[in-house]
Amino acid sequence: MTDILTIKNLSYKRNLTNILNQLNCSLPTGSIVGLLGENGAGKTTLMRLISGAANHYRGEIKVSSETSPSDRKQLVSFSHQVDDVNRSDRLEKIAHFYEAVYPDFSTNKFQRLSEFLNLDLSRHLNDLSKGNQMKFIIAITLSRQVKLYLLDEPFDGIDSMSRKKIIASILQWKPEDATILISDHHVDDIANILDGILIVKDKRIIVSKNADKIREDYGQSIEDFFESFYKGEDQND
Amino acid sequence: MxxxxxxxxxxxxxxxxxxxxxxxxxxxxxxxxxxxxxxxxxxxxxxxxxxxxxxxxxxxxxxxxxxxxxxxxxxxxxxxxxxxxxxxxxxxxxxxxxxxxxxxxxxxxxxxxxxxxxxxxxxxxLPTHILLGYFVCGLIFMIMLVLTGWTFNCLAHLIENTISNFLPDKWQGLLQSLLYVATFILLLIILSVLNNPIGTIINKLFSPLYSASTPLNIIFTLLMTSVFMLLWTVVLTIPNLYLLKHWVETE
Incomplete structure (x- = not known):
């Protein structure tokens, strides 16, 4: 299987703090991979770097065969792309913006996804509950036809019903040849849908493993395996 | 793309x-x-x-x-x-x-x-062609004025953002405010230094504007000032693009 993402010797520093140091990893095409790590480990930063939102780094980030940030933006759909939309706008108006500025945005897919997630597109974004806002973000992110999707903590602070619906939408609407990288620090939320995991700790990827292999070789659940790296340390959550 | x-x-x-x-x-x-x-x-x-x-x-x-x-x-x-x-x-x-x-x-x-x-x-x-001249040149002047203003403001923001990347978190707020003020003062100094010689030349060339104010002189001076501001905008675009490409990132 070919890799959709290859990162070599990635180092990133901001505000005099080393956030990532000599990080290496790769992601196989067509898989769902969990990016795990405690709060502040650098998961969001890594996603920002992959997406092309942050460009002052050392090392190499290659998505498909593209290394420049502007080329990578064409191949990556990152959930944070919805961060700064006008929250008083209706969902359909926001969707029109994405339809206009992303040539790979599928309106048809967005409408079907919205229906699946029970989103009322005539409502204003700031009128929605946190769970429905996240559903909308997922719908926008997955409606782009790209090779790599980056979902940053999609289950943060939302109820279990919304969580299940989002997981179902990820499984149902993921293009077969696309890869999804999901970051989370509540591992049990996503453990069942993962094909592999990356664990970020000490500014680098310390584990990159297939999920089934972990269960077979270590006889542990993904959650237990992840937590074993933090034994004896104070947990943030 | x-x-x-x-x-x-x-x-x-x-x-x-x-x-x-x-x-x-x-x-x-x-x-x-x-x-x-x-x-x-x-x-x-x-x-x-x-x-x-x-x-x-x-x-x-x-x-x-x-x-x-x-x-x-x-x-x-x-x-x-x-x-x-x-x-x-x-x-x-x-x-x-x-x-x-x-x-x-x-x-x-x-x-x-x-x-x-x-x-x-x-x-x-006033004859229609003069009124039309005032309107068109006034419009160009206004556009260039706001464009120059936005480009200056953009430069200050990009410089502040770039420098803040090298500051520790706890000092960000205070130092960002200081940097904004310092950048603004610096820009004013640069502007006054560069504006004086150019302003003197314009004054000498188009002195009637400040005395008799014939319509054509007013129109001509508005256009000349617009060209000057356009040049400024082009010059400021160079550091703006450099900072944007290499240093300024999303929050």
Whole structure:
């Protein structure tokens, strides 16, 4: 299987703090991979770097065969792309913006996804509950036809019903040849849908493993395996 | 890649929401003023026209500030920086859409002020070509003025953002404010140093503007000042693009 993402010797520093140091990893095409790590480990930063939102780094980030940030933006759909939309706008108006500025945005897919997630597109974004806002973000992110999707903590602070619906939408609407990288620090939320995991700790990827292999070789659940790296340390959550 | 003209059109439409709000407010304020004047039996066409001009000026200043903030915000926003275009195209689209939107605002304002000043304007006895010359050159001058202002503001913001990358978290707030003030003062110093010699040359060449003020001299000087501001905008675009490409990231 070919890799959709290859990162070599990635180092990133901001505000005099080393956030990532000599990080290496790769992601196989067509898989769902969990990016795990405690709060502040650098998961969001890594996603920002992959997406092309942050460009002052050392090392190499290659998505498909593209290394420049502007080329990578064409191949990556990152959930944070919805961060700064006008929250008083209706969902359909926001969707029109994405339809206009992303040539790979599928309106048809967005409408079907919205229906699946029970989103009322005539409502204003700031009128929605946190769970429905996240559903909308997922719908926008997955409606782009790209090779790599980056979902940053999609289950943060939302109820279990919304969580299940989002997981179902990820499984149902993921293009077969696309890869999804999901970051989370509540591992049990996503453990069942993962094909592999990356664990970020000490500014680098310390584990990159297939999920089934972990269960077979270590006889542990993904959650237990992840937590074993933090034994004896104070947990943030 | 996103088509640049499509991006400009989309951003233009977005910015026009603010234009329509300000225009709506101008019309509403004028109506209230008109009703108040009629009710108090104090309607005076010259006063009314002057008030409309004042409201228009306040509207233009508000729009200038709102757009300056919007332009700034785009450089650190994931929503815009993740659009698949190069940094230079995003920069161009951001400024061109703001300029187009400002021109749209000015045209609407000219109509509103024109309608509310029909009587005083009918007394003006200038040839049509001179009036048209004033209008076109005034429009160009206004566009260049706001564009230069936005480019300066953008440079200050990008410098501040770049330097803050090298500051520890706990000092960010205080040092950012200090850097803003320092950058602003620095820009004023640079401007005054560079403006003086050029201003002297312009003064010598077009001194009638400051004395007899013939229409052609006014038009010519407006155009020359616009060209000077255009050059400034081009010069400032170079560091802006460099900082944007290499140092300024989303929040």
């Amino acid at each position: 996103t088509n640049t003209s499509v991006l400009i059109k989309t951003l233009f439409k977005e910015k026009n929401t603010t234009v329509h709000k300000i225009i709506g407010l101008h019309v509403l304020t004028l109506l209230i003023t008109l009703i108040a004047m009629i009710l108090e039996n104090e309607f005076n066409s010259i006063n009314f026209a002057n008030l409309s001009l004042v409201y228009g000026g306040i509207g233009a200043s508000t729009l200038f500030i709102r757009f300056a903030l919007r332009i700034e915000k785009m450089w650190t926003s994931n929503t815009y920086r993740l659009i698949p275009v190069s940094e230079s195209r995003l920069y161009a689209a951001n400024f061109l859409s703001a300029v187009a939107s400002f021109v749209y605002f000015l045209i609407l304002e000219v109509i509103i002020i024109g309608v509310s000043s029909i009587k005083p304007l009918s007394t003006v006895k």
